[in-house]
Amino acid sequence: MAPKVSVESRQSVAIVGTGMAGLITAYILRNDSRGRFDVEVFEKQNHLSLDSASLTVSNKSGTKQRVDLPMRAFASGFYDNLKRMYDYFGVEYGSQRFVYPFSTISESSCEKKRNIRTHYIHSSHMHKFPPLKPEGSSWFTWLIEALYLGICYLWIVACSTFIKPIEANSSRPSETFRQYAARIRLPQYFLKHYYLPIMSAVTTCPHNALLNFPAIDIVDYQAKTFRKPHYTVMGGVHKVQDKLSKDLKVHFSSAATKIENVGTRVQLTWKNDGTGAIESKLFDHVIMAVTPDVVRAIFPPLRSVLGIIPTETVPAYVHRDFDRLPECSKVVDGEIESKPGLPPSERIHLCSNSSSTEFTHEHLSSVIITTSPILPIDPTKIEHSVFFTRTLRTPISRKVTNEIFESPVSYSDAVDSKQWRNGDGNVWLVGSWCWDGMVLLEGCIASALRIADKLDVEVPWAS
Template sequence: MDSGADSQGKPRLAVIGTGIAGLSAAYLLKDDHQVTVFESQARAGMGAHSVDYASKGITSRIDIPLRIFCHGYYDNLLALYDHIGVEILTSDHSGIFSDETGRVLLHYGNFRLGSVHLSHLKGNSWLNPAAWTIGLQSRRFFARAKRDVSRSGLAELSFGEYLQQSGAGREFVATVLLPMMSVTCTCSYQAVRDYPADLMLEYLTCGVHELGIMTAAKGVDDIVPRMLVDVELQTNSPIALVEPDGEQLRVVTKAGSTRHFDQVVIAAQAHQAAAMLAGFEERRVLLGRIPFERSSMSVHSDQEILPAPVKGLSPVNYHVPRDAERAEVSVDLTKAIARLSDQETVFQTWNPIRRIAPNRELARVEFTRPTVTRDSRKAVIALREQHCQPGNRLWLCGSYMTEKIPLLEAAVDSSVAVAGHLGAAIPWKTDTPSAV
C-alpha cells in the first residue's frame, strides 16, 4: 500500500470526473492536498465532446453541449471564472417557436437597454393575436412568480401542481415555458412538471430574462487548463471500484490499476457513482433515488429544420410538435456565439426529432443529466448528512447534490461545499470556511 501523504506531507486526494464539479473541486483542494484527477475519456470531461468546425478559412472549437449562464443565479460559477481569468461575453438566446407543420407560433427578439435586456415580438408575431396572447400570459406568469417565490410551502408542491394552482396560461405553458425549461433542464416536459416548485421559481425569477445570457468567450478549451494547474490528470481511466481499505480508500480502475487515497471526491453522475461504490451500501441506495434522463445533441449545418430562412430568425429555434414529450431545440451558433460569427451557419440541436441530413452533421453526442423530484431531494439531504459524519473520507460532488436545478452553478456549489468540509479556502469568499 502506498503512503497516505506526498513528500511535502500533503494528504492524497482523488477526484473522479472532470465536469465542472470535478474540475472546480480539484482547483479548490489542490493547495492543501496532492490531487489526482481521473477521467474515463481521452480528454477532460468539459471538453470531451468538443468538435472542430472549419468554414470560410476559419477553424473554431464548438462545445457540446453549450455552456450558458447568467447573473442572479450563477454566483459561484461567475466568481470562479472571474478568479481564474475566464473572459465572459453576453449572448443572444431569443427564440422562435413553431409547430409540427412549421407554423410560427411566437417569434421574439431581445434588445439591450443599459444593463437590462428587453424582449419584443418579431416578424408576423406583431400581427398574430395568438402570439400576443402568449406574451400577455407570460407577463402575468412572471409577475405572479415573483410574488410567489418566497411563499411558504412551495417545496411541497411540484412545478406542475403550481402551474395548475396559479392559473398559468395554457398557451404560454405549452408553447414556451415547458419547451424552454425542458432544454434548460435537459429533460422531458413531465420531468419539468415533477420538479419541486420552489426550485423552478427560484430560477425563473432570478433575472435570467431581464439580465440576459452569457458564455465563456473562448469556450471550455480555455477553462479546463486553468483548473488543472498543479494536479495530476489521468485520462482514459474509468473507475471500477472505490472501497474502504483501513484508514484509506482504495481506487481501482477498470484496467486493474490500484491506488490508495486519504480522501476521494466522486464528481460523476449519481448512477455512475453508485456503480463504483463498495462498502457504502446506504449511499448506494440513496444515489439510486436520483433520477436522470438521456438526451442527444447534434452539431450540423442543415437549414431544412428551420421554419423560415435563417437570416431574419432569432438564434434559438423551438420545434414544439403537439403531443411530443420534449421540444427539439436548435441554436444558431453563428448568432449566439461571438467567436463563430464570421463562419457559415452551424447549429446545435438538442433532442433531434426530425431527420438531419447525414452529410450536414458534424457530430452527435448522447449524454445523461439528473433531474429533481421531491423524493430525490430527500435522498440528497440524506447524502449531504453523510458528509458530516466524523471521519468521513468519501465525498459526493455534482449538480445533483445541491438545492438547485442541476446546472453549472449547482455543480460548483457542490464543490464549494466539499471544499468547505475539508477546510479549504474559497478564494472569492470573504470568510474562509472551517473544517466540519
C-alpha cells in the same frame, strides 16, 4: 503565492471525473494555502471532460471558431459563484443576443419541416422590438399572440416573486411544478407552447419530466434570472479547463469501478482501458465528481438510494442539414442584421410536439447544433454527435439529495434515515446535481465550495 508544504500532514486525495465539478475541486485542494493535499484525478475518457464534446469548425470566411457543446450558458443572479471564479481567472465572457422562434411540430407526420408552424419569434431581452412577425401569421393573430404572451409572462414573473412553492412537511413532499402551475392558474396554452419549451431548453428534458420537477427549482431560477443578462465564455470553455487543469496529475482512460473504506482509508479501484489492468490504491479522501448513475455503480452505500434520482440520455448533433430548419429562418435572417459593435444575434429554434421540445441552434460558425431531435436529421450531414447524461429532479430525489448533503427536508418517506451522508468515511460527492437547485454549472461550484468548507480550505476567488 506558492502553497506552504508541510510534509507530515499531507493527505492523498483521488477525484473521479474531470467535468466542471471535478476540475474545480481539484484546483481548490491543490491550491490549499497550507499545501495539505496531494491530488490525483481519474477520468475514464482519454482527455479532460469539461471541453471534450466541443469542437472547432471553419465559418463561411474560413476562420476557425470554437463551438461549445453543450453551450454552457450562465446568467447573472443565479451563477454568482461561477462568475466570481471566471472573473478570478480572467476568463472573458460575453452577453450573446438570441432570437427564439417558437414552433409546433404537427403530430401527423414526421417529415422534415413540412409540418412545422412558427407561432412566435421572441428576442432575448426584447432586443428586437416590436417582435418579429412569423411568416404566414396575420397582423391580427400576431398582435393577439404577443399581447397574450406578455400578460402570461408578467403573471408567471409576479407569481414567482410573490407566491412561493409549498415546501415539504411531515405528510407530503414539496410541490411539483405541475401542481404549482395549476395553483397559480397558469394558462395551459402558454404553459404548453411557451413556458415548457423555454424551460426545457434549460433542463433539456421532456415536458412531463419538467412538470415533475420541484416547483422551487423553477420558480427560484425564474426569479433570479429575470431580466438578467445571459453569457457564454468567449472563445470556448476550454479556456476555463486550461486554467483549472494546469499541472494537474490525471490518470486518463481510467474508469473507477469501486470505492470502499478499508480501515481508516479509502480504496479506489479502477480499470485501465489501455492495458485492461485492474488497479487499486488507498487514499485519505476520495471525491466522486460523476453523475448519480455512476455513483450508484461504483459506491455500494448509495447503490439503492440513488436509484430514486432520475437521469436521462440527451443526444446532441452538430450538422449541416439546413433543409430541416423551419421556414421562418429565412425571414428572420433578413431581419436580424447585426448592430454596429455588437455580434449578430444567433437563432435557437424551439420546435415542440405535445411531449417534448427539440433545440436547434444556428451557430454563427455556420453549423447547426440540434439537441434532443424530434424530427430526423439527414445522417450524411451529421459531423459530430454526443450523448450527455442529464440528472433530473423530483420532490423525492430532492429529499434524498438534501439528506445526503445534511440539509434534510422534513417529509419522511421510504428513505432510510441512517443513509450514508456526504463525507462519511472520507468519501465525498461533488457535481451539478449535488445541491438543492437546478442541475447546472452553479451546482458544480457550490458543491466544490462545500468540500472546501468541510476540509477548511480557503477558496482563492472567495477572498
